[in-house]
Amino acid sequence: MNAPILVSIKNLVKIFYPGWITASRPFVAVDGISFDIHEGEVLGFLGPNGAGKTTTIQMLLGVMKPTSGSINYFGKDLSTHRSEILQHVTFASAYARLPSRLTIAENLDIYGRLYGLSQRDRKARIEELLTLFGLWHKRNAMTGPLSAGQMTRVMLAKAFMPQPKVVLLDEPTASLDPDVAAEVRNFIWQQQHEHKTAFLFTSHNMAEVEEVCDRVLILKRGSIVANSTPAEIAARISKTRLHLLMCEQKDQARIYLQTQGYIFKEGPHNFFEIEIDDHDVAQLLVDLAREGIDYSQISIDKPRLEDYFLQIAKNN
Amino acid sequence: MKLYRINAVFLRHLILVPRDLNRFVELIYWPFMDIVLWGFMSFWVQKESLTAELPLILLTALVLWSLVYRANMEISYSLLDELWSHNMVNLFSSPLTFSEWVVAVLMLGIVKVLFVFFYSIAAIYFLYSLNVLSLGLSLIPYALLLIISGWSIGFIVTAVICFFGQKLQTLVWVTAYLFVPFSAVYYPVSSLPVWAQKISYCLPMTYIFEGMRELVATGIVNRYYLLWATILNIVFCVVSLLFFKYIFEKTKIYGLARLERFE
Numbered sequence: 159m160n161a162p163i164l165v166s167i168k169n170l171v172k173i174f175y176p177g178w179i180t181a182s183r184p185f186v187a188v189d190g191i192s193f194d195i196h197e198g199e200v201l202g203f204l205g206p207n208g209a210g211k212t213t214t215i216q217m218l219l220g221v222m223k224p225t226s227g228s229i230n231y232f233g234k235d236l237s238t239h240r241s242e243i244l245q246h247v248t249f250a251s252a253y254a255r256l257p258s259r260l261t262i263a264e265n266l267d268i269y270g271r272l273y274g275l276s277q278r279d280r281k282a283r284i285e286e287l288l289t290l291f292g293l294w295h296k297r298n299a300m301t302g303p304l305s306a307g308q309m310t311r312v313m314l315a316k317a318f319m320p321q322p323k324v325v326l327l328d329e330p331t332a333s334l335d336p337d338v339a340a341e342v343r344n345f346i347w348q349q350q351h352e353h354k355t356a357f358l359f360t361s362h363n364m365a366e367v368e369e370v371c372d373r374v375l376i377l378k379r380g381s382i383v384a385n386s387t388p389a390e391i392a393a394r395i396s397k398t399r400l401h402l403l404m405c406e407q408k409d410q411a412r413i414y415l416q417t418q419g420y421i422f423k424e425g426p427h428n429f430f431e432i433e434i435d436d437h438d439v440a441q442l443l444v445d446l447a448r449e450g451i452d453y454s455q456i457s458i459d460k461p462r463l464e465d466y467f468l469q470i471a472k473n474n
Numbered sequence: 475m476k477l478y479r480i481n482a483v484f485l486r487h488l489i490l491v492p493r494d495l496n497r498f499v500e501l502i503y504w505p506f507m508d509i510v511l512w513g514f515m516s517f518w519v520q521k522e523s524l525t526a527e528l529p530l531i532l533l534t535a536l537v538l539w540s541l542v543y544r545a546n547m548e549i550s551y552s553l554l555d556e557l558w559s560h561n562m563v564n565l566f567s568s569p570l571t572f573s574e575w576v577v578a579v580l581m582l583g584i585v586k587v588l589f590v591f592f593y594s595i596a597a598i599y600f601l602y603s604l605n606v607l608s609l610g611l612s613l614i615p616y617a618l619l620l621i622i623s624g625w626s627i628g629f630i631v632t633a634v635i636c637f638f639g640q641k642l643q644t645l646v647w648v649t650a651y652l653f654v655p656f657s658a659v660y661y662p663v664s665s666l667p668v669w670a671q672k673i674s675y676c677l678p679m680t681y682i683f684e685g686m687r688e689l690v691a692t693g694i695v696n697r698y699y700l701l702w703a704t705i706l707n708i709v710f711c712v713v714s715l716l717f718f719k720y721i722f723e724k725t726k727i728y729g730l731a732r733l734e735r736f737e
Contacts, residue, residue, distance in 0.1 A: 174728070213729070219567035222729035241569040249567055255560035272568040316564070 164324050164356045165195035165218070170227035172213050172380075187213040189380035190227070195324065198354040200346065202367045202388065204467060205377030211360050214377070215326055218358070219249055231324065245273060247324045250317035252310045252332035258302030262293060262312050265301055266319055273320035280319075287315035290345065292338065306333035314342065318349070325349075326358045331366060343370055364464035368392075374463065378470050392461035397433045400442070403455035404428040411451045418445075436460060496644045503648055510655045518661035531690050532660060534606050535683060537594045538620055539659045542679060543650045544590050545624025548583030549576075550632045550646040557640055560734045572722055576715070580625065587621055609686075612695045616682050619700075622707045623679050627653065629714035633721035639733050658683045678706035 172188040188210040195201050205211050216222035218229060220240050229236040231243040256265045263284055270280035288294040291311040296304075301312060310333050317325055327346075331339035343366065349355040361367050367374060368388040376384035376391065384391045404411050408428045415422050415432065420442075422432040434442060439458060446453070491497045519528075556562045565575070595606045607613070631649045635642055654660075656670060657679035663671050674680045685699035725733070 177728075212731075216563070216729050216731055219563065221563050221566050221726065221731060223723075223726045241571050244567060244569045247567075254564060256564065257555070257559040257561055269564075269568065272565075272570055274569075 161196040161198050161354070163194045164197050164232060165358075166228075166230040166233075167194070167218075168192050168228045168230075170214065170217065170229065171225045172210070172217060172222070173225045186380050188217070188224075191377070191380070191382050192227075193375055193382065193385060195356045195358060197323075197356055198350055199373065200350055200357040200359055200371045202371035202374035203358050203360045203377070204364075204367060204374060204463075206467075206470060208379075209377040210380040211377055212328070215249070215328055215358070215360070218326060219247075220244060245320070246322055247326070248317040248320065248322040249326040249328065250310075250313040250330055251328035252306070252313070252330060253328070254313055255309065256301050256312065256316065259300060261298050262288065262301055262304075262315075263297040265312065266315055269316050270319045275320060283319055284315075287318055291315055291341075307335060307338065310334055311338070311342075314345075321353060322355060324356045324358070328360050329362065330359070331361065331363065339366070346370060364462065364467055368463050376467070376470060383470065384466070388463045389461075392463045392466050393436065394466060398436045398439060398461060399459040400432045400434050400439055401455075401457040401459070402430045402432070402446075402453040404430060405452040405454050407451045410449070411446070414446070414449055414451060495642060499644050499648055507651055507655070511660070514655060514665050515661050518665040521665075527690050529602065530604050530606070531687055533598050533602065533604055534609065534686060534690060535659050537591060537598070537606055538616060538683070538686060539654065540590055540594060541587055541617055541620040542624040542627070542653075542657075544587045545583050545621045546628035546631065546650045547624075547646060548586055549579050549625065549628030550635060552579040552582065553632050553635060554640070554643055554646060557635075557643075557733050562730045562734050566730055572719060576718075583625070583628075584621065587624075591617065609689055612689055615695075615700060616686055616689075619682050619703045619707055620679065622711050623677075623682075624650070626678075626707070626710040626714040629711075629718040633714075633718040636718070636725050636733065637721050639735070653677060653679060656680070662687060676706070678703045678710060681706070 169190045169192055170188055171186075171190050174185045174187060176183060191210075191214065193201075203211055203214070213222065217224045218236075220236055220243075223237075231239075231247060234243055236243055260268070266284045266287070267280055270283060275283065284297070285294065288297050291314060293308060293311055293315070296308065301309065304312065310330065314327075314330060317327070331342050334342060346357060346359075347370070350357065359367070359371055361370075371388060373386065374384065374388050374391055375382050384394070402411075405428070408424075411430060412424065415430070420432050420434065422430055424430055432442070443456075491501065556565060598604050598606055627650050631645050634645060656666070656674045657677050658666070658674055659679070663674045663680060663684060666674055681699040681703035685696045685703070688694065688696050688699070
């Protein structure tokens, strides 16, 4: 990726040592991770529960001190330029809350003030964001009684009150209805392309991660075990599965696949499932046609990120 | 009515008594503090030939003590409110700095303290026809010094809550009261036993309340008391603020998000 690096993490370590607050043995929550986030990039940050995602996000927000390693935003160290950096970095989480006895508009106004927005900008931004997230009619409602989905949308509005350069999103669509979740994804896409906003995005919805993220980091027991595009990561553990329903030449098809060294399974009713690299599918279909092997139905199952994630979780 | 169900509910609450500081404090701390405070006061009232100024002395002491209590409360309560609202991470992941937060809560404290101060004075005037403001402008330095004393206590309490979390939230309400018997709020230091007097003279509030009683009785501001109260206040306030700052940074080792959970 040629875009400038906005966030650079180097050898980040977090160890919880025994003390009054923690358990009796040292616990390595994050074990020397390094990664960058580029301008306009959506980086998926995945891992099973306890992998170290939340700990990392807390360190990236400056609300938890790393044991060692460095966190740089825009070429500046977070530990020495905290306030300056956080002017351009925001976060939203499905699990965070805001003061319950303030209205939605009051809460957003307070956060607008914290980021130094003028009264006119705050007013305009609140209207724009609440309209976008379908909460303008609720602007004078207290945040306390809001549903989880509404609260998540308020948190997202809070995160975008200033025009941030980097946004950390911890399961932003976790409690949203599918249509609202789709709107949020569109909004992220819009921010990414119009404002070149960079995102760190955690989610347990793998289909969403595949849709939204340009690149994915997978964390396991505090270490990064994968760092690539969702498709490339998924392809590591499983190939594309090509399903063909053969017409008559079942035996001919079997012999051809065997001789060509394909891994395949035969099912009932002339059904074949062939494991194949994604980029070889077209060539195989051409070869079958040349051999005079006809099929009446075809379906292609591409490898899924979820398969990889499940394997990681199973071995965790 | 089934005895086993009554027993179940009884046990459900009893088990928590030694585990929950709030419940423990209600059983042990408050009764003991009341006995100490009103005991010393009773002996003083019995021993002294009471003057006509006694109601004014006691009510002025009450108003002035409310400055300490409120100033302390506002700092700790502001932190607790952020914890209860699960707003701590939101707040400190914004550009807001520790110093800015402290100044904001001190400003809030001053506004609320002044409201309580004048509201109490008005209530005393209308209920008892006693004018606390008759002490004149001399009351101003006493009031300011007591607000600073309250801040010192507030910084310490807030630091402790910041480190240990909400399980120690009851300290917000009980800590300041711990200083009442030793600060000679309602009776002179001489009413205390010698060992308690030694503690008493280490506290800035003592000099202020001693000075206040002298002011009511003679109309004279004792500058010696004012000087000592100022020196001790500066020392306590700076040390407690540095302690709070140190603990706030220390608590980031475990993460501020931890504080939002009641554990």
